[in-house]
Amino acid sequence: MNKLKAVYLFSLLFLSITVYAESINKDSIYKSDARTYFQAIDFRSPQSSSEAFISAWKSRDYVTFFALLDTKTQANLIRKTLLALEFDGLFLGDSQLIFKEMFSATVGNKRTSIIEYGSDFNLFIDDLLMAAEKNKALPFVFGEQAKIAHVDTKNEEAKVTIQTDSELEPKIVLTLKYNADRKRWKIAYIQLFNAQVDSPIWGK
Incomplete structure (x- = not known):
């Protein structure tokens, strides 16, 4: 019983x-x-993180893109753009157009203060990349057939080649690093081959 x-x-x-x-x-x-x-977000492998990146970039989800970046890359990007207000080398064309779009004009029909950006980095990055997109200043875009072409993993670093399905930058190479404590693969850098840019997140 x-x-x-x-x-x-x-x-x-x-x-x-x-x-x-x-x-x-x-x-x-x-x-x-x-x-x-x-x-x-699936950070479990270089491929899953890269697939999340492709999906986010194609859907213009720049908040997810920022979350996929390595912590040091995130910090360097915020230091350069939000703290130093320096956009040179980050985008195609005249960086002043992006600056004006961010701080002189309106983004998303709403004027946003630097104080608000300082308390919400995700909002800042999303507005920054949306402003760049509006001015056709992003250094690469993804077509419908964008896909991972090759993954090369050595210890806690991986190189992932992506075919972009775009003439602007036919391929890019992601450098991903593994965070053993968090068990996450995150993007440390994006190598470009055509665009004349040089920044904490992408360049040649």
Whole structure:
């Protein structure tokens, strides 16, 4: 009797855990039922991080693009653009057009203060790249057939070649580094071959 009771109680416990697990994820806004936005990104391999990058760039999701960058690359980018207000070498053409778009004009029909940007780097990066896109200043774009062509992994660094399906920059090479503590592969640098740019995130 005690054995049957134990099995019964175990079954109830298992069922309750299953129902609870389903209930905490059923309202998730993410397809993967992740708890948070960051958990929805697959950082487990150089290929999965690169695929997330292709998807984000094609859909103009620059917040996800920023999340995919290595911590040092993120910091260097913010230091150059938001703190120093220096856009030279980052985009094609006249960087002053981007500056004006960001701070003199309106972005997304809403004037955004530097103070707000300082408390939300994601907002800043999204507005920055949207302004560059509006002025046709992004150094590369992805066509519908953009795909990973080659992955070369050595220890905790990987080189991923992407065919962009675009004449602007037919291929780019991502350098990804592995964060052992977080178990994440993140983008440290993007090598370009045609664009005359030189910045903390991309260049030749």
